Amino acid sequence: MNDTSRPHPSPATVAASGRSRKPERINGAQAVVRSLEELGTDVVFGLPGGAVLPLYEALYGSEKLNHILVRHEQGAGHAATGYAQVSGEVGVCIATSGPGATNLVTPLADANMDSVPIVAITGQVGSNLLGTDGFQEADIRGITMPITKHSFMVTRPEEIPAAIAEAFHVASTGRPGAVLVDIPKDVQNAELDFVWPPSYRLPGYHPVTTPHSRQIEEAARLIADAKRPVIYAGGGVLKANAHKELLAFAEATGVPVTTTLMALGVFPESHPQFLGMPGMHGTVPAVAALQKSDLILALGARFDDRVTGDVDSFAPGAKVIHADIDPAEIGKIREVNVPIVGDAREVLVALRKAVEARPQEQDTSRWTTYLDGLKEDFPPGYDEPEDGKLAPQYVLEQLTGAAGPEAVYVAGVGQHQMWAAQFLKFEKPRTWLNSGGLGTMGYAVPAAM
Known part of the structure; x- marks a missing residue:
């Protein structure tokens, strides 16, 4: 699992990867779904809302994407993070405009702080309403710029395939991180000639991988x-x-x-x-x-x-x-x-x-x-409770002995997180999920999901 994650296309390979299939006339929402499919995505986490209804209609018709419905957009972000941490793939989450998008702020900051590759796709009010304080409008691109690796809005349907491919590339290369793609509702409804692979350039983005x-x-x-x-x-x-x-x-x-x-x-x-x-x-x-x-x-x-x-x-x-x-x-x-x-x-x-x-x-x-x-x-140790109750550390020691090295553990934030780090035994990578840099309570359940 750890060494076989699918590579996402770089600008060079996307731009010069040979023959493209015949253009297909579809709308922007369908182009988002098709782009995710082409990039090898198999699961997305999200919650429907008015500004992403076209995208959900397109998702309903996909035979390759499995959509996991959450009860709160923050859960979608943390679930995408957990998926990315275990699989090594890019995690994907979806939210509607305004409060739906702002509910992704915490998981985006969390993923970016811990260098986890996730892509958040948010709906936005129609282009004609941008800047008018329209119903459920929020400048999510501006809000998330300090807490993402990259954050941008798509303004034309023809830009969607390249934007999604670019988001995956930026999220998963160099130091991994969170990327947000904001798409107005009218752009999701507008039609385009879908061609894959797309061509795009990132002239200022050249991560150095080979040491001097x-x-x-x-x-x-x-x-x-x-x-x-x-x-x-x-x-x-x-x-x-x-x-x-x-x-x-x-x-x-x-x-x-x-x-x-x-x-x-x-x-x-x-x-x-x-x-x-x-x-x-x-x-x-x-x-x-x-x-x-x-x-x-x-x-x-x-x-x-x-x-x-x-x-x-x-x-x-x-x-x-x-x-x-x-x-x-x-x-x-x-x-x-x-x-x-x-x-x-x-x-x-x-x-x-x-x-x-x-x-x-x-x-x-x-x-x-x-x-x-x-x-x-000085081995790790603890005091046994005088009242005869089980020590949390003892419970964790017994748990790790019973579950073995193949188990994946997910922790919230606080003292139990530190006990788990100290007393669980980790033999393999990607078996320990927690919120490190941001210390986000509420992370564990959606990440485990």
Whole structure:
């Protein structure tokens, strides 16, 4: 599942993918459905309303799309997020104009904060009513611009196929995120000659996936010189489907591994090099490893305040190699010695080759022994209730033992989320769903659905 998600077309492949089928005369709403079908979408989550009635009429006629009816648009957004987190595909949600669209604000912010690829399709009042404060009108494009990766309105029916393809491409490439496509009702009703694949250009959007060789070589040098190295793996490793590469790199180098809340499962917790989750709710070995390290290899992590606490006192003696596909994250919180822009999978592959070509200069056995001692002396623990009731942590331990490593766990936000992160055992990626960055209560039930 994790390595076989369908690739969404890039501008180059969409524009030059060969023969197009004969144009078909359909309306804009049908074009949305057809575009989703062509992109491999099999399920959408939504709630009908006046401004999306044409789209729902088109959905009713689709034999490929399964529509999941929710009771609130926020649920549609969180359900699309959960779908995307487990499958690696783009999640799709639908809402009507005005209050329907504004109910998607929280799940869009949530997905964008956690780098989850979702596309929200919203209906809008007719073009002739835009700007008039018409019934159920809201500038959802303007409202969501700060909390989405991209947000735009389609003004002509001919633009719909390219707009949907562009939305999927932007949502799923580079650092994944949320994209909103707003479509006025009259544009949904208007006709167009539907042609697939569409042609579109994104001249300002060029995510860098391949790391620069000079940075890789410098990182390999620091790793070879380090006495107390540690890997700080974040959600970017999960998004890149780089769990196998992380395991191979860790085993090749012997460097111990910590994984953030959003990366639990990306490295098997039963592995002897696993230290646990770092930060204010983390394990003693993971926190100590970062604090006492002389080199932190941060992969797809953003030095979140839940991990670092006071940045000035975080890992004071450590040099930092920071690899991320989003260049804006590198050096944003913590000063970096070696910045690497690139996809986590490609970075790990390149780093492993470079490290294996360079002999380890320092003996790290004392460091490994020290961390192994911390794991033995400070395992996760809890106090048994004096009244004889079951401790929540005990319940979670029994649950994870009974359900096994194939189970997918979904948490809300709060103390139970931290207990779950601490006491469930994650052996595989995409088996742990939660709202990390935004901390959204109400996430769990629709995401699980």
